[in-house]
Amino acid sequence: MSAAMSADRQPTSEAIRNAVTLRTMTPENLDAVMAIEQTAYSHPWSRGNFQDSLNPLFEAQCLWLGDELMGYFLAMHGFKEMHLLNITVAPARRGQGWAHMMLDALSLISRQQGAQWLWLEVRQSNARALQVYERYGFARISVRKDYYPADRQQREHAVVMSLKL
Ligand SMILES: CC(C)(COP(=O)(O)OP(=O)(O)OC[C@H]1O[C@@H](n2cnc3c(N)ncnc32)[C@H](O)[C@@H]1OP(=O)(O)O)[C@@H](O)C(=O)NCCC(=O)NCCS
Numbered sequence: 001m002s003a004a005m006s007a008d009r010q011p012t013s014e015a016i017r018n019a020v021t022l023r024t025m026t027p028e029n030l031d032a033v034m035a036i037e038q039t040a041y042s043h044p045w046s047r048g049n050f051q052d053s054l055n056p057l058f059e060a061q062c063l064w065l066g067d068e069l070m071g072y073f074l075a076m077h078g079f080k081e082m083h084l085l086n087i088t089v090a091p092a093r094r095g096q097g098w099a100h101m102m103l104d105a106l107s108l109i110s111r112q113q114g115a116q117w118l119w120l121e122v123r124q125s126n127a128r129a130l131q132v133y134e135r136y137g138f139a140r141i142s143v144r145k146d147y148y149p150a151d152r153q154q155r156e157h158a159v160v161m162s163l164k165l
Helices: 014-019 027-040 047-053 098-112 127-136
Strands: 021-024 058-065 068-078 081-089 117-123 139-149 155-164
Touching: 027 047, 027 058, 027 068, 027 081, 047 058, 047 068, 058 098, 068 098, 081 098, 098 117, 098 127, 117 127, 117 139, 127 155
Parallel strands: 081 117
Antiparallel strands: 021 058, 058 068, 068 081, 117 155, 139 155
């Protein structure tokens, strides 16, 4: 880690790391999820998008420190693969390893359920997420043109990435 990158990071203490819990996302969690979601994206998911995903076709988990929601992820089951649709860390908790921890959890859950690959799409402009995924081991596979809505009626390309589990 470079000195410049570490300057704004608070090391995550072992105590906090041991105190966090990962629990299945429930409808009761959606106020807290939406509060983070709306600050995190130019085009956030709606509450209905989350509600529609709280069923066995999806893997939706929340990362908690006590009653503080640190982050969440939502993935869709496929045949021998899992498709990560949303992974978000609360702004105040970024750069402390929580996305890595959730990717570890998703990898474990996916392997336990017979998946061999993780897939995701990410906005081409989302340099931070691209870096996190590449450092985690995801490879860039292709680009989906005009996949995402963008500002001023524009569209944005998605980078398709995969990870062999
Ligand atoms: C992208 C996003 C999920 C990353 O979450 P994050 O928790 O900040 O990511 P991590 O902390 O796990 O990884 C970031 C860095 O912290 C480092 N890190 C890991 N453990 C650490 C620790 N204990 N202490 C300090 N830093 C640590 C990681 O090495 C990584 O650095 P690197 O990228 O230079 O290798 C987050 O920025 C976010 O929610 N963004 C908005 C939503 C979004 O864009 N989601 C992705 C959509 S595709």
